[in-house]
Amino acid sequence: MRFNNELVLHNVFYAYPEAEKEALRGVSLNIRRGEAVGLVGPSGAGKTTLVNLIIGLLDPSSGEITVDGTSVGRHAQSWQQTVGYVPQEINLLDDTLERNVSFTFAGEASVDDRVADAISLAQLDDVIDGLPDGIKTVLGERGTRLSGGQRQRIAIARALYNDQLIVFDEATSALDNESESEVAHAIQNLTGSKTLLIVSHRLSTIRHCDRIFYLENGEVSDIGNFDELYNRHAPFRELVELGNLHVPGDDQAAQ
Numbered sequence: 001m002r003f004n005n006e007l008v009l010h011n012v013f014y015a016y017p018e019a020e021k022e023a024l025r026g027v028s029l030n031i032r033r034g035e036a037v038g039l040v041g042p043s044g045a046g047k048t049t050l051v052n053l054i055i056g057l058l059d060p061s062s063g064e065i066t067v068d069g070t071s072v073g074r075h076a077q078s079w080q081q082t083v084g085y086v087p088q089e090i091n092l093l094d095d096t097l098e099r100n101v102s103f104t105f106a107g108e109a110s111v112d113d114r115v116a117d118a119i120s121l122a123q124l125d126d127v128i129d130g131l132p133d134g135i136k137t138v139l140g141e142r143g144t145r146l147s148g149g150q151r152q153r154i155a156i157a158r159a160l161y162n163d164q165l166i167v168f169d170e171a172t173s174a175l176d177n178e179s180e181s182e183v184a185h186a187i188q189n190l191t192g193s194k195t196l197l198i199v200s201h202r203l204s205t206i207r208h209c210d211r212i213f214y215l216e217n218g219e220v221s222d223i224g225n226f227d228e229l230y231n232r233h234a235p236f237r238e239l240v241e242l243g244n245l246h247v248p249g250d251d252q253a254a255q
């Protein structure tokens with residue numbers, strides 16, 4: 001499945017089996033190729049559910065999700081192979097850094113180029129220069145230990161390797177402030193060239209998104225850029241002002 005123009009959700013509802021009320025109610029939105037979209041809202045609003053629908057892990061109870069006009073539901077496997085997902089914490093394989101990024105047997109020139117590109121985009125070149133065997137360094141349980149921020153940048157490189165849409169679900173929330181800025185910076189470096197869907201509570205991570213979707217009680221209550229939402233959408237402004245979207249110092253560090 002190709003994603004050349006636009007991913008569209010049309011009036012999507014989702015209810016978990018046996019749940020009393022729907023987790024998502026009538027969500028309509030689009031994500032254009034090349035844009036960075038932030039997804040914010042209170043805990044329990046339905047952000048992770050929405051992400052799982054978009055990446056094809058859940059099917060809508062009703063409504064439709066299409067990519068360039070083709071329904072995701074019927075092609076979920078093919079779609080999933082093209083989506084890179086950055087979770088809250090990466091599971092590292094007990095293997096080399098390059099295998100941790102690509103999962104495929106490295107050594108072929110074509111694979112090496114793609115691994116090198118993903119590593120540079122994730123701003124890992126400096127990290128690799130400091131490792132004893134470069135990209136052949138073994139990571140994981142019995143290998144070199146990396147910091148939290150370095151591990152999340154490996155997660156980003158892994159997601160970039162499969163590339164059409166990169167989804168971050170609270171990808172920086174387990175990090176301390178300093179590592180968070182490193183990773184936020186790596187994410188910001190991708191804006192403009194990759195299509196990004198970013199679920200985050202951290203201001204520095206969503207501040208530069210082209211558009212932000214505000215989700216409340218399973219519904220999208222507003223869509224706009226940071227300044228627009230801050231000026232007109234009280235729940236968003238409250239999230240920012242309560243500090244739930246702000247970590248002091250990050251904003252500057254992430255520039």
Ligand code: ADP
Binds near residue numbers: 041048049
């Ligand atoms: P968020 O990511 O915004 O915190 P979620 O998408 O995880 O929100 O959850 C949305 C709603 O769906 C919540 O009310 C949550 O309790 C419910 N929910 C999430 N996962 C499940 C599940 N596996 N089974 C039943 N209900 C769930």
Ligand code: MG
Binds near residue numbers: 048049
């Ligand atoms: Mg969630």
